Amino acid sequence: MNELDRFEEDKIVIFGDMLELGKYSEYYHRKVFEEIKKRNDIKVVTYGDITKILNNGLHFDNLDELKKFLILYEWKNEIIYLKASHKLKLSLLIPFFEHLW
Numbered sequence: 001m002n003e004l005d006r007f008e009e010d011k012i013v014i015f016g017d018m019l020e021l022g023k024y025s026e027y028y029h030r031k032v033f034e035e036i037k038k039r040n041d042i043k044v045v046t047y048g049d050i051t052k053i054l055n056n057g058l059h060f061d062n063l064d065e066l067k068k069f070l071i072l073y074e075w076k077n078e079i080i081y082l083k084a085s086h087k088l089k090l091s092l093l094i095p096f097f098e099h100l101w
Contacts, residue, residue: 007079010041014066014093017048020060025050032083041080045069048088063089067096075100 002012012035021028032052036044044054047066060066070093081095082090 004042004081009077009079010043011039011079011081012043012045012049013081013083014045014090015051016046016082016088017050018083018089019050019085019087026053028050029054045082047090063092067093070096070100 004013011023015033015036018025018029018032020075029050030053031058033044033046033051036042044056044058045063045066046054046059047063050063052059052061060069082093084090
């Protein structure tokens, strides 16, 4: 998360499945999640089938549900960070964010 350290604002990390991890998948998803959760300035939103194991209170199974949450979210001045395999298509959220504000 070092790249987020340069921002003083609170952060939202949308953490989706990292599909390329093979048999180490669960271990690394848990490891990344634990590191993110150590930070008081980061809210974590999980997305996908694998991240379901993390039992995060803000978990979404599909992009439409995630978008509904983001529309209703009370935005302040947060930095948004997307982390997932390209196959999850989180990049589709970029134009969505541009139109959200």
